[in-house]
Amino acid sequence: MKVDPFLVEQFMNAFEKKAELNLAETCVDPFTLGDFLDFVGQCRFFDSIKKMKLTYGEIEGSPALRQGLADLYEHMKPQNILISGGAIAANFLVFYSLVEPCDTVISIFPAYQQLQSVAKSFGANVKLLPLHESNGWLPNIKELDNLVDKRTKLIVINNPHNPTGSLIESDSLTEICEIAERNGAYLLSDESYRGLWVTPTDSVPSAVDISDSAIATGSFSKPFSLSGLRLGWIAANQRIVRQCMLHRDYTTISNNMISDALATLAVKHADLIFNRSLRIIRANHEIVSRWVDDEPRIRWIPPKAGSSGFLRYNMNISSKKLCLQLLKEKSVLLVPGYCFGMEGYLRIGYGCGTRTLKAGLSEFKDFLNSMR
Numbered sequence: 526m527k528v529d530p531f532l533v534e535q536f537m538n539a540f541e542k543k544a545e546l547n548l549a550e551t552c553v554d555p556f557t558l559g560d561f562l563d564f565v566g567q568c569r570f571f572d573s574i575k576k577m578k579l580t581y582g583e584i585e586g587s588p589a590l591r592q593g594l595a596d597l598y599e600h601m602k603p604q605n606i607l608i609s610g611g612a613i614a615a616n617f618l619v620f621y622s623l624v625e626p627c628d629t630v631i632s633i634f635p636a637y638q639q640l641q642s643v644a645k646s647f648g649a650n651v652k653l654l655p656l657h658e659s660n661g662w663l664p665n666i667k668e669l670d671n672l673v674d675k676r677t678k679l680i681v682i683n684n685p686h687n688p689t690g691s692l693i694e695s696d697s698l699t700e701i702c703e704i705a706e707r708n709g710a711y712l713l714s715d716e717s718y719r720g721l722w723v724t725p726t727d728s729v730p731s732a733v734d735i736s737d738s739a740i741a742t743g744s745f746s747k748p749f750s751l752s753g754l755r756l757g758w759i760a761a762n763q764r765i766v767r768q769c770m771l772h773r774d775y776t777t778i779s780n781n782m783i784s785d786a787l788a789t790l791a792v793k794h795a796d797l798i799f800n801r802s803l804r805i806i807r808a809n810h811e812i813v814s815r816w817v818d819d820e821p822r823i824r825w826i827p828p829k830a831g832s833s834g835f836l837r838y839n840m841n842i843s844s845k846k847l848c849l850q851l852l853k854e855k856s857v858l859l860v861p862g863y864c865f866g867m868e869g870y871l872r873i874g875y876g877c878g879t880r881t882l883k884a885g886l887s888e889f890k891d892f893l894n895s896m897r
């Protein structure tokens with residue numbers, strides 16, 4: 526089966542280990558295992574799981590983990606949650622379970638490419654819903670309505686949005702849900718960055734708490750800072766969860782038991798961990814904002830949520846060349862816009878440690894000055 530190369534993943538695989546100052550990553554400063562256990566007051570955790578028999582474990586994810594994740598929503602119960610190998614496997618499973626050849630799938634653009642390419646590889650007619658900088662990188666609801674046709678099976682959004690950090694607010698999200706419902710389609714809302722609100726008063730409900738037609742996917746990599754667990758989840762009504770489970774049997778018997786136990790600890794301390802993540806992204810957002818204000822050839826629409834922003838540069842050089850030159854000369858990594866199909870832009874991840882961010886931005890400034 527043919528599938529388009531996943532450009533952002535290919536770029537990260539090739540270059541992320543080569544940079545001393547990685548400003549390309551979107552995970553919020555990952556914990557070391559020791560720091561995580563200290564942070565949640567569980568230094569003796571590994572003693573406590575020594576008697577764990579390494580079986581396949583709980584097939585759909587442990588009850589405690591599913592309960593802890595259900596508690597992150599207003600209307601979800603453990604049976605509405607299915608654990609997966611990261612949000613990437615959760616998204617894949619939704620496409621694999623629901624999309625058939627000749628279905629129409631409407632997906633936002635630019636976006637994490639998985640949200641467009643997997644449905645295309647399954648033979649769907651993928652229509653792109655463009656997000657415009659002039660509209661704060663938000664979808665135009667009318668444009669979405671016009672794209673819907675009789676064969677529309679799935680509408681795909683990512684809220685908060687990677688790479689721009691835009692946030693679809695409650696009212697618009699409700700309108701998107703209504704379009705899906707009216708047309709008998711599902712809405713897949715990739716909510717990997719949910720909870721990372723830059724402004725403390727902001728908070729947007731999950732699409733699954735608005736509509737029965739919605740499916741939300743989530744991640745332990747971003748606000749939980751535990752990407753190494755490689756866990757994520759699907760939250761949806763039970764019919765959809767059963768449909769996903771039917772398909773998941775062919776790809777995943779169960780997930781890693783040790784990761785499940787660590788993730789269960791994490792959801793028990795979700796508030797504490799989210800507060801740490803919020804401290805990091807809010808401080809770092811301010812640093813990048815000041816830096817951008819001071820940099821005549823760079824501008825951005827300040828992200829409202831998540832851990833990444835899309836920098837627009839005003840220079841006559843391709844995004845790939847710029848990033849590779851920056852990496853070579855300054856050991857700083859950014860993601861070139863071409864990985865999102867958008868020349869003239871760079872993705873910056875500002876969830877990293879503040880020292881790394883400051884050092885990376887300072888090197889980037891020197892680099893830009895040397896190009897004048």
Ligand SMILES: Cc1ncc(COP(=O)(O)O)c(C=O)c1O
Nearest residue numbers: 611612613637687717744746757
């Ligand atoms: C929008 C989006 N969805 C899914 C993923 C995959 O996340 P995970 O590490 O949970 O597989 C990413 C990773 O960057 C992402 O940005």
